[in-house]
Amino acid sequence: AQSVSQHNHHVILSEAASLELGCNYSYGGTVNLFWYVQYPGQHLQLLLKYFSGDPLVKGIKGFEAEFIKSKFSFNLRKPSVQWSDTAEYFCAVPSTGGGNKLTFGTGTQLKVEL
Amino acid sequence: DTGVSQDPRHKITKRGQNVTFRCDPISEHNRLYWYRQTLGQGPEFLTYFQNEAQLEKSRLLSDRFSAERPKGSFSTLEIQRTEQGDSAMYLCASSFLNQPQHFGDGTRLSIL
Numbered sequence: 757a758q759s760v761s762q763h764n765h766h767v768i769l770s771e772a773a774s775l776e777l778g779c780n781y782s783y784g785g786t787v788n789l790f791w792y793v794q795y796p797g798q799h800l801q802l803l804l805k806y807f808s809g810d811p812l813v814k815g816i817k818g819f820e821a822e823f824i825k826s827k828f829s830f831n832l833r834k835p836s837v838q839w840s841d842t843a844e845y846f847c848a849v850p851s852t853g854g855g856n857k858l859t860f861g862t863g864t865q866l867k868v869e870l
Numbered sequence: 871d872t873g874v875s876q877d878p879r880h881k882i883t884k885r886g887q888n889v890t891f892r893c894d895p896i897s898e899h900n901r902l903y904w905y906r907q908t909l910g911q912g913p914e915f916l917t918y919f920q921n922e923a924q925l926e927k928s929r930l931l932s933d934r935f936s937a938e939r940p941k942g943s944f945s946t947l948e949i950q951r952t953e954q955g956d957s958a959m960y961l962c963a964s965s966f967l968n969q970p971q972h973f974g975d976g977t978r979l980s981i982l
Contacts, residue, residue, distance in 0.1 A: 760912075788968075790970065792973075798975075799873075799874075799973045799974055799975045799976065800913070800961070800963075800973040801973075802970045802971075802972075805970055846912050846913075848912070850968075851915065853926070855901075855918055855920075855925055855926055856901070856965065856967075856968040856971070857903060857915040857918055857926065858903075858905075858913070858915065858971065859915070860912030860913050860914070861912050862910065862911055862912050863910075863911070863912050
């Protein structure tokens with residue numbers, strides 16, 4: 757079965773600091789990869805996705821992620837965070853067996869301080 | 871795009887009672903998913919439909935859980951004889967086939 761690991765459970769940064777959140781998945785075949793974000797009091801929203809092609813994908817609000825197949829990783833990055841980026845971030849990958857049902861990591865709670 | 875709608879937002883009930891949640895997906899989406907999320911964890915897959923057909927159920931979905939999507943539009947998730955361990959956020963998501971899923975706000979279930 758597919759599994760997803762997010763290494764950082766809580767991250768606290770000051771505004772303008774750079775961000776990198778780790779995500780590793782277990783399946784070695786063709787994968788689609790997702791980062792979702794949940795702002796306080798809101799529903800999960802798609803931040804960015806990788807289906808194929810350029811391994812560096814750009815999402816909304818200045819976020820990007822790099823797919824490194826050899827490392828089974830899909831780390832999320834942002835050069836300069838803002839207070840409004842305070843949220844919980846989830847990495848997800850479709851489970852094996854079809855249907856595009858998602859396996860999520862445990863999430864990373866990011867707090868950006870002014 | 872009016873988004874995925876879930877009702878109710880919160881449900882508090884006594885142990886042993888039955889509860890039912892509703893999900894209205896985005897209208898042109900043919901797939902509908904149910905997930906459960908507990909504190910400190912990511913969402914966990916429960917079941918999904920393509921149109922009105924329930925195509926897969928997770929082993930997390932005990933016999934006390936049943937889901938329907940009778941006309942391929944809205945879906946209901948019923949939990950019978952609720953237990954303390956059922957306390958969680960129940961999330962619904964929809965998509966068109968393998969396109970990215972759109973999530974609702976969830977129904978938070980608390981069992982007294």
